[in-house]
Every structure is written in structure tokens, then in C-alpha cells.
Amino acid sequence: MGKQVAIYGLLLAVGTLALQWLDYQRMARVHAGAIYDFLLAAGFLALGLWIGARVLGRRVAAPAFDGNPRALAELGISPREVAVLREIAAGHSNKQIAANLHVSPNTVKTHVARLFEKLGARRRTEALRKARELGLVP
Template identity: 60%
Template sequence: MLYGALLALGAVGLQWLDYQSLVRRAPQTLYIGLVAAGFLALGVFVGNRLFRALPTQPFNGNPQAQTALGISARELTVLHELAAGQSNKEIARKLSVSPHTVKTHVARLYDKLQATRRTDAVRKARELGLIE
């Protein structure tokens, strides 16, 4: 055990001497490396502080406007699908209803939002905060 400790101490001493010779031969390179490592750490720290994702509030869909306009939950689902650019057949397939039912929901949404086209209904729904 004593022999192992002496060997370890000798290895540490040799490494220390090697380090000392490196510092004497190329101190400028060592200092540049230390400054670069410091700026790297500073850049990572500042980058994490400046560009971290801010906690976002969950989207609630403006329930006051939904209630005031009388938009049902199913109509709101259809409105979300309209905003995603889905056709009546695609919406019907996704919601497991007939295309005529979707057409009825869309017509009611037009009436409630005072819209004449899909794009108009989606724009007004976004303005009211019903959809993102």
C-alpha cells in the first residue's frame, strides 16, 4: 500500500513538472485557452438566460365570447378543423358524422360569426380569440 502511494505521488510529481514546462514554453497559448473557455461558459450562461422558453399560458379559447355567441362545443371543434384547412368530408370523417351534419355546423358558425366564407369565419374567430 505504501509502495502504491509512493508511485501515485511520483506520477503526480511528474505530471506537475510536465505542466510547469508547458506553462514556461507556451504561456500565451494557455492563457488564450483559459480566456476562450471563460467566454464559452459566459456565452452558454447568457444564451440560456436570454433565449430560454418562457412559460406559456394554456389557450382557453375565450369562453366568454363562445358563450355570448352561443357556439356549442361541437361547433367549436368544427371551427378548429376549418382553421386547419380541412374540407367538410375530412371533418366528417374525423368526427364520425355525416358531411351534411358538418355543413349544418358550418352554416350555423357563419350565422353566429356573421361570416360569408370559411376564411372570413376563421379570421373573425381568431379576432375573438376562439381559436389560435
Template identity: 65%
Template sequence: MWRHLVAYALLLALGTALLQWLDYRWMVRSHSTGFYLFLVAAGFLALGMVIGMRVLAPRTRPPFDGNPAAVESLGISTRELAVLRELAAGRSNREIADALRISPNTVKTHVARLYEKLGASRRTDAVARARELGIVV
């Protein structure tokens, strides 16, 4: 009984596989142009995606170091550098004082010294000069 059942199942599976194979061959023969165009289009799509991912991938920047050589040559202190970064972020003296936990008068002193060291007369000039030197982003 089991042998007959297994043999019958194998014959049905073989027949189904043969019909599928014949159907596939008929489909490829009757629609060969469309089938080949599909394969070429799929190949170009894959190639375009690979090239696009390599060309348009975001580039990693080297870590920003703040140009320590320029900072040292200008004689900018650590606290003045912190004030300069806050200036570059567009903060007011009061906001800088609150962020660094110093008095607004100390911020004014640091800003005045930064003007002298960077050769600037305004905040925007100081920030622009610091960006040129690579001290701030």
C-alpha cells in the same frame, strides 16, 4: 513481503503523480498564452450558450380560451362555434358535416347565421373576423 510490495507501489504512484505534476507545470509555462486563450474561449462559449438558451428559448403561450366574452356578446351557440372552428381549419361543408355528424343543410344554416353574427359575406371574411376577435386561432 506484502509491506515491501505496498511500499513499492506507493512510491511508484507518488513518482507518477510527481512526474505528471511537473509535466503539467511545464505545459502551462511553455504554452501559457494558448492555455489562457483556451480558458477565455471556453468561458465565452459557456456564457454564449447560457444566454442563447435563455433568449432563444421557446416562449410558452397562455392557453387559448376562445374569448368567451366575444362569443357570448355575438350570441354564437356551441354548435355554431364548432362549425366556425371547422371553417377556420379550411374544411368544406361536407367535411364539416361528416366531422360533426350533422347534415350538410344544417352546416349551411349554421354558416349563414355565422355570417350574420360576424358581419361577413364570405367564409374567409367570417374566419378573419373570428380571428380578430380571438374566437379561433
């Protein structure tokens, strides 16, 4: 009984495969123009992606920003104060800076106050202007 079921299943599979092949042949004849259009579009898409990758892949990376180490040394600005200054330049509040640097808001206030002293500024905008003039922040 199992052998007959296997043969019957095999015959059904071969018949289904033959019908699918005939249906594919008919579709290929009826829609030949659409298939050619699709293949042409796919070719141009692949060519465009390849050319784009080649052109855009050759960009020269900008040099790393060093933060003017000479001015940092002359002013006595610590690396943590530089980090706070960059956060200020990004427009973050003291709470956000504290969260980003994993310190307390009071520590951030202390760093900001010392930055103001070292840069001779009274407010954040003035400190940022002077830091940009000195090349401390991009």
C-alpha cells in the same frame, strides 16, 4: 508480502503523480498563450450566455387567446366544435382530427357540418375565414 506490495504500489503512485505534475508544468509553460486564450474565450462565452438569459428571460408573454366567448355564445358553438374548428385551422383532415380528439370520423363530420351551418359556410376555407373574422381562432 502484502505490506511490501502496498508500499511498492504507493511508491509507484507517488512517482506517477510527480511525473504527471512535471508534465503539467511543462505543458503550462509551453502553451501558456493557448491556455490564456481558452480562459478568455470561456469567460466571454459565460458572459454572453448570462446576458442572453437576462435579455431573453424578460419577454412578456402574449395574452392567452380567449376565442371571443360572446361570438361563441351568439352562434351556439359548443366547446367540442371549437376544438374541431381549431384542428381545421391547423390544417388537419377529418381522420387526423378524429385521432387527435379521440372520437370517430363520423362524429367529426357531424361537428364540421354543424360548424358550416352556424358559420354560414359551404367549405372549410370559408368557415376558417369567417371564424378568423369573428376571432374564434387565432
